[in-house]
Amino acid sequence: MGFPKDFMWGAASAAYQIEGAYREDGKGPGIWDVAVGKPGLIPFGETGNVACDHYHRFREDVAMMKEMGLKYYRFSISWPRVMPNGVGEINQKGFEFYTNLIDELIAKGIEPMVTLFHWNFPYALQKKGGWFNDASPDWFAEYTKQVVDRLSDRVKYWITINEPQVFLGSGYGRGNFPPFITGSLTEQFLLVHHVLLAHAKAVQIIRNHAKVTPIIGMAPTGPCFVPEDDSEEALERARQESFDFDKDFALFSNSLYADPVFLGDYPDRAYEIFEEATNIIKPAELSLISQPLDFYGANIYYSLAKPVEAGYPANCYQGNPKTPMGWPIVPEVMYYAPKFLYERYKKPILITENGIAGFDFVHMDGKVHDPYRIDYTRRYLLQLKKAAEEGVEVAGYMHWSVMDNFEWLQGYDKRFGLAYVDYQTGRRILKDSAYWYKEVIERNGENL
Numbered sequence: 001m002g003f004p005k006d007f008m009w010g011a012a013s014a015a016y017q018i019e020g021a022y023r024e025d026g027k028g029p030g031i032w033d034v035a036v037g038k039p040g041l042i043p044f045g046e047t048g049n050v051a052c053d054h055y056h057r058f059r060e061d062v063a064m065m066k067e068m069g070l071k072y073y074r075f076s077i078s079w080p081r082v083m084p085n086g087v088g089e090i091n092q093k094g095f096e097f098y099t100n101l102i103d104e105l106i107a108k109g110i111e112p113m114v115t116l117f118h119w120n121f122p123y124a125l126q127k128k129g130g131w132f133n134d135a136s137p138d139w140f141a142e143y144t145k146q147v148v149d150r151l152s153d154r155v156k157y158w159i160t161i162n163e164p165q166v167f168l169g170s171g172y173g174r175g176n177f178p179p180f181i182t183g184s185l186t187e188q189f190l191l192v193h194h195v196l197l198a199h200a201k202a203v204q205i206i207r208n209h210a211k212v213t214p215i216i217g218m219a220p221t222g223p224c225f226v227p228e229d230d231s232e233e234a235l236e237r238a239r240q241e242s243f244d245f246d247k248d249f250a251l252f253s254n255s256l257y258a259d260p261v262f263l264g265d266y267p268d269r270a271y272e273i274f275e276e277a278t279n280i281i282k283p284a285e286l287s288l289i290s291q292p293l294d295f296y297g298a299n300i301y302y303s304l305a306k307p308v309e310a311g312y313p314a315n316c317y318q319g320n321p322k323t324p325m326g327w328p329i330v331p332e333v334m335y336y337a338p339k340f341l342y343e344r345y346k347k348p349i350l351i352t353e354n355g356i357a358g359f360d361f362v363h364m365d366g367k368v369h370d371p372y373r374i375d376y377t378r379r380y381l382l383q384l385k386k387a388a389e390e391g392v393e394v395a396g397y398m399h400w401s402v403m404d405n406f407e408w409l410q411g412y413d414k415r416f417g418l419a420y421v422d423y424q425t426g427r428r429i430l431k432d433s434a435y436w437y438k439e440v441i442e443r444n445g446e447n448l
């Protein structure tokens with residue numbers, strides 16, 4: 001019982017949030033590099049220009065990961081760093097960085113897990129319409145091929161796209177996130193379809209060209225609901241609700257993306273909501289989109305409060321303890337989400353992100369004490385363990401994040417790291433949670 005023997009323990013990051021070096025060595029601009037210059041957008045005018053300076057400090061950072069006992073490290077490749085215009089020209093220096101990072105990880109016995117796209121879309125391609133452009137799947141395919149040619153002799157684990165829910169839902173739906181577009185419903189469907197085609201083409205390229213047999217997934221997020229009591233009806237309602245959506249929430253849902261990828265077609269609700277916009281789907285595209293993946297990557301932080309109409313009390317999260325992000329602490333979501341996702345999509349579930357922000361600081365003893373992070377993670381991991389013990393195939397857990405970093409529109413104050421970063425000096429300090437997590441990894445969760 002407990003976690004499977006070969007459970008994948010690790011931590012995660014994303015390029016724009018940690019690398020810095022935003023215009024060094026031939027890197028091109030991404031939409032985030034441009035967005036952060038907008039006055040008033042981010043608290044204190046903070047940017048990812050320097051961030052954790054991981055680009056220069058990666059050796060020290062990998063040594064730190066080794067100290068944490070990580071077995072896996074999930075990180076993303078910056079598309080505009082390796083292809084400054086998104087397509088065409090290759091930036092060798094950019095690739096050199098990832099090559100060195102991967103070599104360093106392998107030398108320290110840490111398995112690299114590459115995310116191909118974590119939001120910093122090449123600005124040159126944004127000017128051509130970004131994901132609206134029907135060439136966008138091919139742009140992504142071209143980029144993927146370049147990465148696979150150079151890195152697939154050492155990288156085995158691949159994640160195509162991180163959270164389309166966020167970069168489409170907020171970036172192109174609500175318009176409160178780069179590239180700040182409020183798309184019509186018709187446009188929204190086009191975007192989803194392009195991103196799924198891009199994902200699919202990337203999967204094909206990885207499968208056909210990787211030098212080491214690849215293990216491939218994607219990393220969506222989405223609203224997985226927790227039943228409000230122990231009844232069968234509540235369970236069934238939570239299960240249904242986890243895959244349903246209305247037009248305002250469509251882009252944030254699970255099933256709009258995962259049904260076509262894992263089940264071969266968009267959910268009925270998509271045809272209802274997007275109506276004739278769905279006429280763009282060609283049957284051959286549905287089989288392309290649904291080619292086999294090896295795991296379902298899930299970024300899981302919380303579950304939304306339920307609207308009254310769905311039979312839940314509107315205030316079910318009133319007074320519920322929340323993290324500094326304002327997110328309710330709902331450990332049970334780490335049991336129900338893997339369960340529901342596994343039942344529906346029948347793939348091993350890899351938790352690609354989970355964690356908690358804190359206002360951490362260095363205490364007078366020189367250490368960073370974060371007991372709340374230990375407690376939070378412990379509660380969530382116990383729920384994941386319960387899912388595993390009940391037969392859900394749970395492949396692993398990547399804690400968000402390996403170190404404090406640039407929390408997008410929220411800047412640097414919200415610290416998600418297992419390691420504290422002093423942004424003034426660049427100094428890293430392992431938090432108490434990192435030492436605790438090290439023991440969890442060593443004992444495969446038996447000490448939880």
Ligand code: GBH
Nearest residue numbers: 014163166221222223224301302303304407
């Ligand atoms: C992730 O986004 C990002 O991948 C990462 O870069 C970021 O730093 C990290 O998390 C922390 O913010 O309302 O029930 O549908 C997570 C953003 C959080 C997206 C919760 C969707 C809502 C779930 N998400 N979420 S629900």
